[in-house]
Amino acid sequence: HRLGTEVGILADLQGPKIRIETFTAGKVELRAGAAFTLICREGVTAGDESHVGVSYLGLINDVGPGDTLLLDDGLMALQVESLDGDRIHTRVLTDGVLSNRKGLNRLGGGLSLGALTDKDRADIGHAAAIDADFLAVSFCRSAADMDETRALAKAVGWSPHLVAKIERAEAITNLEEIIIASDVVMVARGDLGVEIGDAELPGLQKKIIREALLHNRVVITATQMLQSMVDNPIPTRAEVLDVANAVIDGTDAVMLSAESASGQYPVKAVEAMVR
Structure with a gap:
């Protein structure tokens, strides 16, 4: 508000990210x-x-x-x-x-872990307290995951725009029902690429964008769009084409992650993406 700019706040639920534990030497x-x-x-x-x-x-x-x-x-x-x-x-x-x-x-997905953890359920209350505009659901598998999240938000008197992060193989199988149950769809290319393989990712990105637009849903394309700018002040030509192609395909928003969160050139990364 001080800068005269309206910026939406997106709260991102961690979800059931499976991790290894620790090593003695790190x-x-x-x-x-x-x-x-x-x-x-x-x-x-x-x-x-x-x-x-x-x-x-x-x-x-x-x-x-x-x-x-x-x-x-x-x-x-x-x-x-x-x-x-x-x-x-x-x-x-x-x-x-x-x-x-x-x-x-x-590889190929198939893990039975649900989309919402106990921590996620508690974090919905924290996000409601700051009245975030959007709530992203990580690793959703079906419309039921989105419906449960919406019900939990409603129970604390909050009605955010729900963002379905498409990053599991099961989400591709149930893509249409997830899109219908959501307000916004995110092409979360990191974990999705790991589960289904990089070779399948470009076609699936286009499919997710197309399906979201058919159902009149906002769509975000995310992950490694300007990854080289974590360490470099300008993007590669391949990254420029990646961002442009997502826009040409009809994505409503493109997202930065490490580039602006922990990279050496966060402002330049945002400026490059805007261009």
Whole structure:
């Protein structure tokens, strides 16, 4: 208000992001071909090059031999070989460094974790207290997730515009019903790309934008749009084309993440995107 500019506030629910636990040294270096075990149990001691705990204890019920598990937004890949009690025995597929609390996805989706955690339900009350304009639902799977969120907001006397973040394979399957149950749709390309694979992502981005527009819903395209500007003062030509193509396809908004939250050139990133 002081600057004479109206800026909407979007509250983003964390959702059920699955993460590994911690390592004794904070990180480990894993080599392709090495054995590595994920332990689905509370109170697991800090991990090392052979094992680490996971935050979602039900993971062992959602995976099986042959499944590919992706960590750190796909930078590290593990293939499940066997299950034993609370242990998922895997084989490392890619060399790399894995550090504390990195995210974990199953290639192709299929994890049974619900969209709303107890923390999310409490955070709805906090977002209502500041009267945020938008409420984003992370990892939604169906219209039921959006309906539950709307009901929880209504119960505390709040009516935000609901944003469905499309970032799970199941959300693609139920895309139309999710769009209808939402006010805004976000193409959340980070986790979505990890779950369905980068090769499928461009076509799906266009499909999500097209479906949202058909149902007269606002659509946001997000994630790594100007990623190089975290460290550089100008975008790459590929990033310029990425932003332009999203706009040409009909997206109503484009979003910055690390570029403006933790990057070295937040103002330049915003200026570049506006151009």
